[in-house]
Amino acid sequence: MSHDFPRNPGQPLDTSAFERQQINLRATERRAAQIATRRSVKKNYQAAWLVNAIKVIDLTTLAGDDTAARVRRLCAKARQPLAPHILQGLGIAPVTTGAVCVYPTMVPHAVDALAGTGIPVASVATGFPAGLMPLPLRLEEIRWAVAQGAAEIDIVITREHVLGGNWQALYDEVAAMRAACGNAHLKAILATGDLQTLSNVYAASMVAMQAGADFIKTSTGKEGVNATLPVSLTMVRALRDYRDATGQMVGFKPAGGLKTAKDAIVWQSLMKEEMGAPWLAPDLFRIGASSLLGDIERQLEHHVTGRYAAAHRHAVA
Ligand SMILES: O=C[C@H](O)COP(=O)(O)O
Numbered sequence: 001m002s003h004d005f006p007r008n009p010g011q012p013l014d015t016s017a018f019e020r021q022q023i024n025l026r027a028t029e030r031r032a033a034q035i036a037t038r039r040s041v042k043k044n045y046q047a048a049w050l051v052n053a054i055k056v057i058d059l060t061t062l063a064g065d066d067t068a069a070r071v072r073r074l075c076a077k078a079r080q081p082l083a084p085h086i087l088q089g090l091g092i093a094p095v096t097t098g099a100v101c102v103y104p105t106m107v108p109h110a111v112d113a114l115a116g117t118g119i120p121v122a123s124v125a126t127g128f129p130a131g132l133m134p135l136p137l138r139l140e141e142i143r144w145a146v147a148q149g150a151a152e153i154d155i156v157i158t159r160e161h162v163l164g165g166n167w168q169a170l171y172d173e174v175a176a177m178r179a180a181c182g183n184a185h186l187k188a189i190l191a192t193g194d195l196q197t198l199s200n201v202y203a204a205s206m207v208a209m210q211a212g213a214d215f216i217k218t219s220t221g222k223e224g225v226n227a228t229l230p231v232s233l234t235m236v237r238a239l240r241d242y243r244d245a246t247g248q249m250v251g252f253k254p255a256g257g258l259k260t261a262k263d264a265i266v267w268q269s270l271m272k273e274e275m276g277a278p279w280l281a282p283d284l285f286r287i288g289a290s291s292l293l294g295d296i297e298r299q300l301e302h303h304v305t306g307r308y309a310a311a312h313r314h315a316v317a
Pocket of ligand 1: 060062101219220221222255256257258288289290291292
């Protein structure tokens with residue numbers, strides 16, 4: 001993300017932007033199925049789409065046994081996600097991932113390992129993944145991660161505010177988090193697998209954007225259900241409606257369970273069809289994933305050499 005990119009300044013809370021919005025589950029599922037099966041990406045262009053997917057990956061490790069060494073290995077992969085022979089075969093210049101995403105205490109290791117590369121470090125914060133921690137502590141966690149050098153903060157919302165329709169509380173919470181971020185960009189994780197209905201997903205998306213979220217993100221990767229296409233479509237429609245109403249461009253980050261090159265192409269098709277080309281660039285689109293890069297590299301290797309390498313050669317961490 002170029003961090004001079006204009007941010008979403010937010011708006012006052014306006015519940016009329018979503019309260020009468022009923023999301024039709026069947027129609028949403030039908031449209032999602034259409035996006036998943038449409039051949040909008042021709043075979044010849046698949047390699048280019050996969051290279052673009054690498055540029056928007058938030059290469060992630062969020063495990064209880066993360067170590068400085070694992071984070072350093074992940075950062076090495078972010079700096080050079082494709083082996084030189086694949087770059088050569090594709091005839092392209094080196095690429096990097098969109099960001100590296102880690103837990104707060106891993107931020108200093110990632111910042112060191114990525115120094116001079118321009119690859120931003122994203123930190124989860126606010127009591128990730130459940131967020132059930134007093135607000136002052138959640139805000140302090142954001143400030144701490146930013147002080148360590150995180151340029152992007154992936155926050156989690158209080159799901160109870162959504163389930164109880166307490167939109168003012170949700171707005172105030174996200175607005176306070178946005179203020180605590182300072183110049184760091186805020187991605188609001190809605191944890192859609194916990195929100196029960198698509199209408200709740202739409203409403204939570206709208207409130208997070210009104211409170212100044214720079215990105216809305218589906219999942220922590222820890223809920224029972226993570227990024228699905230109907231949920232993603234609902235969030236993308238919300239950000240389109242927000243753009244149409246305010247002129248502000250907000251980014252989208254599906255995360256959790258996106259593991260295959262095909263997933264990467266399907267989600268890019270969603271962005272292209274619903275939002276247009278600007279939403280294929282890292283300023284407005286990221287894919288949060290811990291294992292997706294391995295499959296993309298495998299497919300690109302096949303594209304270049306006609307062979308699949310053994311999976312262990314592409315292990316990320
Ligand atoms: O934000 C990123 C998610 O934690 C990644 O989830 P994943 O491990 O299913 O790819």
